Amino acid sequence: MQKILSAFDLEGRVLCCEPYGEGHINSTYHVTTDAPHDYILQRINTTVFPDAELLMRNVDLVTGHLRRKGLDNRHVLTLVPARNGALFCRDDQGDCYRLVEFVQGGLCLQAPRDATDFEQSGAAFGQFQMQLSDFDASLLGETIPHFHDTPRRFQALHAAIERDALGRAAGVQREIDFALAREARAAGLVDALAKGEIPLRVTHNDTKLNNVILDAATMEPLCVIDLDTVMPGAAAYDFGDSIRFGANTAAEDECDLSLVSLSLPLFEAYARGFLGACGAHLTEAEKQSLQLGSWMMTMECGARFLTDYLDGDVYFSIHRPEHNLDRCRTQFALAADMERKQAEMDAIIRRYS
Ligand code: ADP
Numbered sequence: 423m424q425k426i427l428s429a430f431d432l433e434g435r436v437l438c439c440e441p442y443g444e445g446h447i448n449s450t451y452h453v454t455t456d457a458p459h460d461y462i463l464q465r466i467n468t469t470v471f472p473d474a475e476l477l478m479r480n481v482d483l484v485t486g487h488l489r490r491k492g493l494d495n496r497h498v499l500t501l502v503p504a505r506n507g508a509l510f511c512r513d514d515q516g517d518c519y520r521l522v523e524f525v526q527g528g529l530c531l532q533a534p535r536d537a538t539d540f541e542q543s544g545a546a547f548g549q550f551q552m553q554l555s556d557f558d559a560s561l562l563g564e565t566i567p568h569f570h571d572t573p574r575r576f577q578a579l580h581a582a583i584e585r586d587a588l589g590r591a592a593g594v595q596r597e598i599d600f601a602l603a604r605e606a607r608a609a610g611l612v613d614a615l616a617k618g619e620i621p622l623r624v625t626h627n628d629t630k631l632n633n634v635i636l637d638a639a640t641m642e643p644l645c646v647i648d649l650d651t652v653m654p655g656a657a658a659y660d661f662g663d664s665i666r667f668g669a670n671t672a673a674e675d676e677c678d679l680s681l682v683s684l685s686l687p688l689f690e691a692y693a694r695g696f697l698g699a700c701g702a703h704l705t706e707a708e709k710q711s712l713q714l715g716s717w718m719m720t721m722e723c724g725a726r727f728l729t730d731y732l733d734g735d736v737y738f739s740i741h742r743p744e745h746n747l748d749r750c751r752t753q754f755a756l757a758a759d760m761e762r763k764q765a766e767m768d769a770i771i772r773r774y775s
């Protein structure tokens with residue numbers, strides 16, 4: 423690590439570099455220094471993001487846009503270029519690394535401690551949506567093509583069932599049946615975009631609570647991170663993904679499914695934060711799509727975890743053998759609870775619209 427760190431133009435002396443955070447994609451390290459701020463070093467997952475150059479150009483463009491709006495280093499991700507001026511470095515094995523400033527005085531949560539935390543994360547992603555509303559989407563490359571193309575995600579599930587690479591399909595017939603019974607409805611948002619019923623915007627596309635940093639002192643929004651999937655998308659993708667992760671009464675990988683449910687108070691808190699920040703900018707149809715988006719992002723994510731389980735865990739990092747299956751089951755249990763609570767969810771959206 424010392425060797426790769428020496429390729430970057432960082433301030434101070436490195437005291438320590440250790441694995442950090444709970445992301446499922448990149449390998450993340452916290453770099454402690456004797457300078458006023460620390461750093462985050464990341465080995466980019468080039469299986470997921472084969473074109474590191476395009477990925478980093480996108481991140482540079484998005485952070486540049488936010489910086490021009492007057493955001494300082496604690497409010498926008500700050501890339502630290504390599505000594506040769508590049509946005510990332512390759513080591514002798516060809517692995518790609520990038521360095522960003524650690525957001526000091528921030529809190530990155532794995533679950534909301536209370537409704538205020540979650541409302542503030544909604545405000546953070548709502549503000550992010552507003553700040554990108556005048557960003558020229560044609561500048562962005564597609565870091566993961568068809569990222570939230572739900573029908574394609576289901577096609578990938580069909581293909582994984584067909585391949586059954588590890589002979590796991592027979593053991594998860596219930597989960598397969600649950601997913602396939604909902605395949606048609608899960609295409610709803612992509613259909614609405616294609617028909618022009620809801621507009622295409624520049625969205626974050628991965629709005630888990632651990633992809634935003636709140637101010638540890640005030641709990642106000644500080645910095646939206648993990649900008650790898652900022653691409654054109656629907657506002658309901660961002661709203662929905664936050665709900666999928668943060669309004670679940672259980673963790674994404676909880677094994678006891680009786681603990682999984684949609685918290686209506688947390689759903690309401692997020693709606694208040696998100697719509698308070700960007701509601702005036704959304705169309706009526708977009709606001710009406712937020713309930714469907716929540717359910718759809720939950721179904722899509724569950725289908726992706728199931729696909730990865732069937733494929734032999736090649737995409738998401740896992741920490742135990744059936745981790746992806748456990749994650750799939752929580753998503754499907756949550757989606758089923760959203761089906762029961764659809765009317766209440768819709769009423770909450772109307773209240774804050
Ligand atoms: P992944 O794509 O693997 O999810 P992230 O970019 O989300 O990677 O980083 C993983 C975790 O590292 C985040 O959830 C957060 O806890 C932490 N992290 C990332 N960037 C920063 C930063 N600039 N300041 C503080 N913590 C960060």
Ligand code: GN1
Nearest residue numbers: 444445446447628630633648651723
């Ligand atoms: C991944 O990178 P991370 O851990 O923030 C994934 C998201 C999934 C999420 C599920 C690039 O997010 O799409 O919703 O895991 N990111 C990518 O927890 O695939």
Ligand code: MG
Nearest residue numbers: 445632633648
């Ligand atoms: Mg992340």
